[in-house]
Amino acid sequence: MGSYKFFEEYNHEVTDDLKNNYSDILKGIGEDVTREGIVKTPERAAKAMQFLTSGHCQDPAEILKSAMFAESYNDMVIIKDIELYSLCEHHILPFFGKAHIAYIPNGHIVGLSKIPRVVDVFARRLQVQERLTHDILECINDTLKPKGVAVVIEASHMCMMMRGVQKQNSMTTTSGFRGQFEKIETRNEFLKLISSDLS
Numbered sequence: 071m072g073s074y075k076f077f078e079e080y081n082h083e084v085t086d087d088l089k090n091n092y093s094d095i096l097k098g099i100g101e102d103v104t105r106e107g108i109v110k111t112p113e114r115a116a117k118a119m120q121f122l123t124s125g126h127c128q129d130p131a132e133i134l135k136s137a138m139f140a141e142s143y144n145d146m147v148i149i150k151d152i153e154l155y156s157l158c159e160h161h162i163l164p165f166f167g168k169a170h171i172a173y174i175p176n177g178h179i180v181g182l183s184k185i186p187r188v189v190d191v192f193a194r195r196l197q198v199q200e201r202l203t204h205d206i207l208e209c210i211n212d213t214l215k216p217k218g219v220a221v222v223i224e225a226s227h228m229c230m231m232m233r234g235v236q237k238q239n240s241m242t243t244t245s246g247f248r249g250q251f252e253k254i255e256t257r258n259e260f261l262k263l264i265s266s267d268l269s
């Protein structure tokens with residue numbers, strides 16, 4: 071493990087504060103907060119919310135820097151189908167799906183697991199899908215300084231499924247490209263590789 075900080079423990083002050091607020095929310099929807107099934111719910115929800123937003127106090131650049139290795143490989147590296155779970159900042163409801171990420175090294179490669187870790191740090195914040203896409207893109211670009219980086223995210227938004235417009239099958243795709251991926255041939259090669267099933 072690198073020197074960067076993972077989510078390790080709950081902050082007791084934050085837990086207490088959130089617990090009181092969740093208790094008020096339950097009362098607000100007419101629940102009896104003393105009944106057996108939900109007596110511990112404010113605390114559970116307080117801890118869940120801390121975990122789901124724990125990316126706000128983690129530094130994704132540190133994660134990448136902790137496992138960068140000098141290497142002369144200078145072809146495309148693709149990590150596809152990285153599952154992600156985030157919360158939309160408008161309704162605080164989940165959106166979830168997959169990220170596909172590629173970079174072309176420029177003297178350094180990065181430990182493969184660090185890319186999904188960076189996805190998690192940015193996803194565990196209140197987000198919109200567009201900003202999540204660019205946060206990941208810019209972090210890899212600025213830290214690894216590769217010849218190019220590409221990020222595609224495909225996600226379903228619970229705020230569009232369970233409520234509101236109530237569309238169950240719509241999928242939102244966002245993408246960002248820097249450096250060599252701004253060239254159409256390189257971008258197309260990446261898009262072709264993430265849509266093919268080589269297994």
Ligand SMILES: Nc1nc2c(ncn2[C@@H]2O[C@H](COP(=O)(O)OP(=O)(O)OP(=O)(O)O)[C@@H](O)[C@H]2O)c(=O)[nH]1
Pocket residue numbers: 158159160197198199200227229230233234235
């Ligand atoms: N662009 C973008 N919009 C999002 C994202 N997540 C949720 N939204 C949208 O945020 C918008 C908020 O619109 P509002 O009109 O203020 O909220 P609302 O009345 O709850 O809207 P409806 O969801 O249409 O019922 C909605 O259109 C959501 O679909 C996201 O990641 N990106």
Ligand SMILES: [Zn+2]
Pocket residue numbers: 158159160161162163227229230
């Ligand atoms: Zn939403």
